[in-house]
Amino acid sequence: MADKVTKTKSKATKEGDLPIGPTGRPYHGFDVPAPLDSHGPARIIALCNQKGGVGKTTTSINLAASLAEYGRRVLAVDFDPQGALSAGLGITVHDVPTVYDLLLDTKRDPREAIVQSSTPNLDVLPANIDLSAAEVHLVNEVARETILARVLRHVAGEYDVILIDCQPSLGLLTVNALTAAHGVLIPLECEFFALRGVALLIETIDKVRDRLNPSIKLDGLLATMYDPRTLHSREVLERVVEAFGDDVLETVIGRTVKFPDASVSGVPITEFAPEHAAAQAYLRLARELVARGAVA
């Protein structure tokens, strides 16, 4: 008993000693996750926000690379016809099978389309502009919302985590991603209209939970492109925390030109500039998601 009390006390003191982070809560470092001795089945996380340019793809790439660095087997699914995730990981998608071909024939082995990235433990299911035809092609399919779920079922056993980089829309592709997913991560850019549309996104997640995927969870909201020097950025983050409380992840991604630079080079920031604060932020995000139980 005495032991228990001392333990609780020492934890409380430790919490009190932590600096306050940008979300107004104590700023944890989060422990480096223990290595896994077996792999799979994957937890599937969709990165969604119908607002464009909020950091969905940048987060998919760099969170995937960070989890891979911690020994997790990761599949990053490019689910946007713009193909930015594929390009950002240096994958050329010309005359090769893509996620689109798998959607058209769910019996096809996804391994025909999956490619290894240059990052160990990180595979990619690429996309290209062909995917823009998917919504039209699939609209008359039976169970058209569950097609991606059926595709990913073939390979889920081989990965610890599957990240789906959604396109900026709430159309059929995004509904497919939400139907396939166990959790949703919502990146939000720290600027004036950040919260516009989030209510509609949450409503869509609720509908998917109600009708298609009862167990889907909100894994968190991630503030991106945060600039602590501007009052504006700080105010936006404050409003996001007011609205969503502990669903806002403690990890906040700062604004830096290193991201566009890394994308051009076709490698994650954790390889392009491993010591940079932005690379460290994505590693911390990976640790936070493991600590929250969103990833094994």
Ligand SMILES: Nc1ncnc2c1ncn2[C@@H]1O[C@H](COP(=O)(O)OP(=O)(O)OP(=O)(O)O)[C@@H](O)[C@H]1O
């Ligand atoms: N933390 C950051 N600091 C500075 N620039 C960033 C940051 N995160 C992303 N960017 C840049 O902002 C742009 C948009 O980011 P990204 O492509 O990740 O957003 P997205 O939500 O996937 O966009 P879309 O909706 O078009 O798919 C890119 O040029 C990217 O390099």
Ligand SMILES: [Mg+2]
């Ligand atoms: Mg994108």
